Amino acid sequence: MMQRKWMLIVLFLMAAALPGWTADDLSAQGPVIDSGDTTWIMVSAALVMLMTPGLAFFYGGLVRRKNILSILMQCFMVLCLISIQWVFFGYSLSFGPDICGFIGNLDWMSLKGVGAAPSSYAPTVPHQAFVIFQMMFAVITPGLIAGAFAERMRFSAFCLFSVLWATLIYDPVAHWVWGAGGFLGTQGGLGAVDFAGGIVVHVNAGMAALAAVLVLGKRQGFPESLSPPHNLPLAVLGAGLLWFGWYGFNAGSALAANGLAVNAFLVTHVSGAVAGLTWCVLDWIRFGKPTTLGMITGAVAGLAAVTPGAGFVDINGASWIGFGSGIVCWLAVTAFKARYKYDDSLDAFGVHGIGGIWGSIAVGLWATKTVNPNGVDGLFYGNAHQFLVQVEAVAITMVFSFVGSLILFKLVDLITKLRVSEHEERVGLDLTQHREAGYTIID
């Protein structure tokens, strides 16, 4: 009893020590805030939040029984870790006042001065709504990388890597593309467009995934004697949640409840559908049977690929983007991976990396101002320059993310070993990293 009282006091003191929001911030709420826009951003943030558990189930169903919890745990861990990183300094590094086009400064640390008044990023919603919406992107991106090193990474190394990666790789890239003054984006930069995170999220996470694969190496038994995915229905559930959440991811990135958001919603859905279908048909032709895993993987690839263009392309462009992503990601996963035998365990690079690269470049082809007057025209609408800009931005991000992640993995490996022992890998991460088992045998 005594102990509990002390814990309450400690908790209270911790709460009191946290930065508070002053009354000034709240009273700054002006008439420019649109309640419809604000509602949509809050709902979208919640939708995108659901993608992280969705990803956990998608990945979790694909690993072996002994590793299911390790995947779910990694995803929940980034949800907790990066959310905290984000409010205290991640947001400020990404979107705070610019330093040389490269990164935000720390003026908005602990969300100082970031209150209910709108920001330049989203003029009709409270600044904090933008913060929480963007937080969910920062959360899921390190989660995506987990697909590359599944079933063999030590949990403590994972935690350390995720925080470092979010801070040193994600935050700068988010600033380059989306931050005011960022050197790649449209707000004083090169002019590369990325509506909802094709470059920032998918190219970025995909290249980190490739670095992970090279540093950590293959799982024991890869590729000859690995068990198949232990629970495909779980993976289908995860893919469904991802698709559902993607409406928030892409349509929410309009940062308003308007026609542009609806366009993003529609083209996102179309691209996912076309890519799922494309992958399914390719499986059917090449391997004789349409597979469940192929279909859901294709859908995710299509959703990832349309992410950068959701606010710039129409359904025609989205169909081509979806179709193209189905083909290139299918080739990456079935042919390229099989040929070079690298163990990108759950195809984080093959689907998100390749899909993101394809989609981010494809915006430069199919973007049109008929969809978004504030947007850009692509090559097929008479603006070849945009295509080159997209290629340049993708290439810069690829190199930065790959090299940076490679260095980070090596660094973390020096501090605390990256990979579990051979024995631990055979027993499984659930039991060795968490002392839990996902399933019982006897009721």
Place this chain on the structure above:
Amino acid sequence: MKYIIAIIQPDRLDEVMRLLTEKEIHLVTATNVMGRGRQKGIAEIYRSHKEAGSLLKKIKLEMAVNDEFVQPTLDAIKAGAYTGQVGDGKIFVLDLEQCLRIRTGETGNVAIG
């Protein structure tokens, strides 16, 4: 004809199967089982409470072999499942009275292999 039952650690299954295949012993039935011997092993933690006295996960391998394959089978399982730790498991060898292959109706030694 003998019937061999082996209880082994789950993480040794791959190695045991590899060695069995090496000795051309292909017919085997594997089951997930729970059991306990003298091993204390890694106990699970459920909401911070260590589970006491729980059964541990094991793999049970069963195979019917002709007499000349008994020793190679034992060797393969022993080599594959051995770690030197408590809990490596046990192998039981039983006399097998009859064996019938359902598809052809063959019985005895020819039906096993």
